Amino acid sequence: MFRLPFLNKKQKQKIATIDNVPEHIAIIMDGNGRWAKKRGLPRLAGHKQGMDNIRTIVRTANKYGVKILTLYAFSTENWKRPKSEVDYILKLPKEFIHIYLPELIEENVQIKTIGAFDLLPAHTQEAVEEAKKRTEKNDGLILNIALNYGSRYEMVQAIKQITKDVQSDQLNLEELNEQVISNYLYTKDLLDPDLVIRTSGEQRLSNFLLWQVAYAEFWFTDVYWPDFNENVFEKALSDYQNRKRRFGGLSNNKSKQE
Ligand code: IPE
Ligand code: IPE
Ligand code: MG
Numbered sequence: 129m130f131r132l133p134f135l136n137k138k139q140k141q142k143i144a145t146i147d148n149v150p151e152h153i154a155i156i157m158d159g160n161g162r163w164a165k166k167r168g169l170p171r172l173a174g175h176k177q178g179m180d181n182i183r184t185i186v187r188t189a190n191k192y193g194v195k196i197l198t199l200y201a202f203s204t205e206n207w208k209r210p211k212s213e214v215d216y217i218l219k220l221p222k223e224f225i226h227i228y229l230p231e232l233i234e235e236n237v238q239i240k241t242i243g244a245f246d247l248l249p250a251h252t253q254e255a256v257e258e259a260k261k262r263t264e265k266n267d268g269l270i271l272n273i274a275l276n277y278g279s280r281y282e283m284v285q286a287i288k289q290i291t292k293d294v295q296s297d298q299l300n301l302e303e304l305n306e307q308v309i310s311n312y313l314y315t316k317d318l319l320d321p322d323l324v325i326r327t328s329g330e331q332r333l334s335n336f337l338l339w340q341v342a343y344a345e346f347w348f349t350d351v352y353w354p355d356f357n358e359n360v361f362e363k364a365l366s367d368y369q370n371r372k373r374r375f376g377g378l379s380n381n382k383s384k385q386e
Contacts, residue, residue: 279338
């Protein structure tokens with residue numbers, strides 16, 4: 129069993145009062161299968177438990193004033209898994225929305241997605257589209273689901289579009305810079321992540337937001353995603369507050385680098 133890193137009351141108060149809360153947290157929700165295996169359950173039970181866990185993490189993020197929570201739910205490489213598992217995972221967004229949408233609306237959450245949306249099954253697209261529509265006017269936490277997301281695929285799509293726009297004189301090659309490239313990515317309306325969390329003991333990006341995490345902080349835990357609770361999340365937030373971000377400069381102040 130893993131020992132969960134609980135915080136004491138004083139540390140919790142520090143998170144609630146201090147202003148250095150990451151604005152954008154991106155989480156690689158890994159370990160559903162191993163969570164299930166450890167309990168003698170089918171992998172799908174792990175995915176279901178993982179889905180339910182999103183509720184807790186959204187509430188905690190909201191509580192601490194996080195602005196954007198990006199959750200890696202399905203990668204462009206996850207199609208390699210058995211069809212039965214893929215089918216099950218791609219039904220979960222609909223189930224999640226069915227159960228939790230009223231609560232998310234009440235909490236002023238706005239749902240967005242990044243990824244190759246048009247390549248998802250129609251039933252997944254329809255459910256998510258409706259949830260996006262019903263939350264588009266909310267201005268609280270952005271719950272951004274990475275669904276059929278792959279960073280390299282995203283970059284290929286961006287390069288194709290940039291090439292087309294240059295060829296049709298919509299974009300001048302001389303004007304191409306980092307900001308312009310960012311505007312061709314799925315994340316164009318979002319700030320880059322401040323903190324990336326990966327659960328389950330793996331320490332890799334697995335094709336997640338390669339461009340966007342250039343200056344993100346990383347936090348890893350052995351805890352499997354379905355066990356990633358409020359206490360573990362608070363530990364990540366607390367550790368983040370003690371990091372010194374310099375962005376290549378000498379101070380901890382983002383604005384001074386610009
Ligand atoms: C993460 O859990 C969910 C997805 C990748 C869809 P996994 O299914 O990868 O769980 P493990 O890594 O096999 O334990
Ligand atoms: C990354 O987890 C993708 C998601 C969490 C959706 P994987 O389980 O697919 O990653 P690898 O295969 O271990 O790198
Ligand atoms: Mg995994």
